Amino acid sequence: MQRFKINTSLSYLVGVSGGPDSMFMLNELIKMNVKDLVVCHVNYKFRNDSDNDQKIVEKFCEKNNLKLEKLVIEQDYSLLKENFESWARKIRYDFFVEVSKKHNIKNVLIAHNRNDLVETFLLQQERKSYVKHYGLNKTSMYKDLIIVRPMLNILKSEILVALKEEKVAYAVDSTNEDIKYKRNKIRAELSENSFNKIEKEINLLNSELEKISLQVDWYVNNNMSADELKINKNLQEKNLEFIQRTIYKWLEILKKDFIIQNRRNKTIFEIAKNIKVSEKVFWEINIGDFSIIKDYENLFLIKTEIIQPKTFVINSKQDLYLAEEFINWLDLVNAIKRNKENYPYVITNDFLKYKIDTYTFGKKTNRYLIDKKIRYKNRMLKAVVYSKRAMKILNTIK
Incomplete structure (x- = not known):
């Protein structure tokens, strides 16, 4: 019996942690005879037993002649200042992007299940998060990747029963039992019997969204x-x-x-x-x-x-190459030539400073910028050149 549906003619990257959900999905893909698979595994070395997860994935891939791409992280977690889950997700998905380019595969299968969908929704409600979709979407994008979650109709309990019946090895993440994490606390208090009611609420909210x-x-x-x-x-x-x-x-x-x-x-x-x-x-x-x-x-x-303020003093013709730091460099050089190269000059895009210090068409540059409504984008990307003696801007600001 086919437990979930995907287009079996396509190529896929498969995110596999070694846990029950991803090992179940990988085993099902083998049974569905999906030909072009590349398994992606990240070992964060976050737990003492994380190498065991990697060995389970390696053994399964070797047995089933699957391509395996691994990323082993060396990180001092005592120095990590951001949330581990968010940090790990970025590491993982950027790794998928890298593998995608290597194998020219745009579709990534992720083993989120029905329990994950409900837990995510309840977490969103508790955090009052801004969301693009309530719960989990069957497909989404990450950079140029198409993220596919084909198992959102499958209960965790069904997954565990199937793994036991088919004798598929999987790793158990001990941190999933730690209720200091909000998701784990929600999971511990949640019953699969309540899912139908919660999913009705999710569907209603997504309809409004x-x-x-x-x-x-x-x-x-x-x-x-x-x-x-x-x-x-x-x-x-x-x-x-x-x-x-x-x-x-x-x-x-x-x-x-x-x-x-x-x-x-x-x-x-x-x-x-x-x-x-x-x-x-x-x-x-x-x-x-x-x-x-x-x-x-x-x-x-x-x-x-690109918009960092840069300032250069042009003391002679030999310094004119510095103007090439700016997209309007030719305009700057021509302005200096029209001024008969009466050095020194200042070239800068630091508009917060030059608008106070300089003059344009006989008025303070700040007043000129306001009157002409010169766009800030232009002020940041284009430079001005002014005489260091007269403090007069020589090129046209536009």
Whole structure:
């Protein structure tokens, strides 16, 4: 009997921890005669017996002639400052991405079961989490990977019975019994008899969420220009949940939603709140290697390193190569030549400083920037050049 359905003609990566769920799924895939499988195992060395998990996976793969990709982590966990589960998930899924490129396989099978679906929903409710889907979705994306969870209809109790009957070895994670973890506490208090009632609530909430998602999709699709999102009154008048979902959708389209997937909810809440209540024409929120920036009526995402302020003093013609650090370098060099190369000059994109120190067309540069509504994106990416003596900007700011 086929316990779950997948397209058996496709190739799959299979996330296998060595625990009962993933070993059950892998065993079923063998029985279904799925030909092109690559097993992916991560040994976090988090528990003293984690090598045993790896040996179980290795033995099964060897017996069934399966390709196996392993990642063994060497980490001093006393130095880990973030939540282990979130950290481990990123490590695991980034490993899947790496293996995906190596084997040119885009589909990843994950062994979440029906109990996981219900537990996840109850955890979401307890944490009052922002979610894209209540419970677990059968398919989702991580970067360019398609994550497939084919076992969401199968109870944990059914899995354990099948493993026993078919004599499939599996590892037991002792940390699953530690009720200091919220999920374990929920699991310990949960009965499979209550699942039907809980799943009805999940379906109802997801139905409402689908309606909101359609409105969010419409807004984003009609207010994106290139990679930027237009912020207008219609969005600002929406509630914070709608605005948060809009930001997520925008980042999904940019294929950059991974930058907030493992961060606390307060990050996306802070962005949404700024959109709703801040009257500033410019603000910046840093998210790891990226920054989300409000630029008048536009929102854009950029790598933080690209917009770092840089300043160079040009004392002679030999220093002109420094202008090449900026995308408008030719404009800068030509401005110096028009000024008859009367060194020294300063080249900088540090607009917070130069707008106070310099002059443009006979007025303070700050006033000029305000009057002309020069975009902050341009101020960050393009540099100005000014005479160090006269403090007058020589190129046109636009």
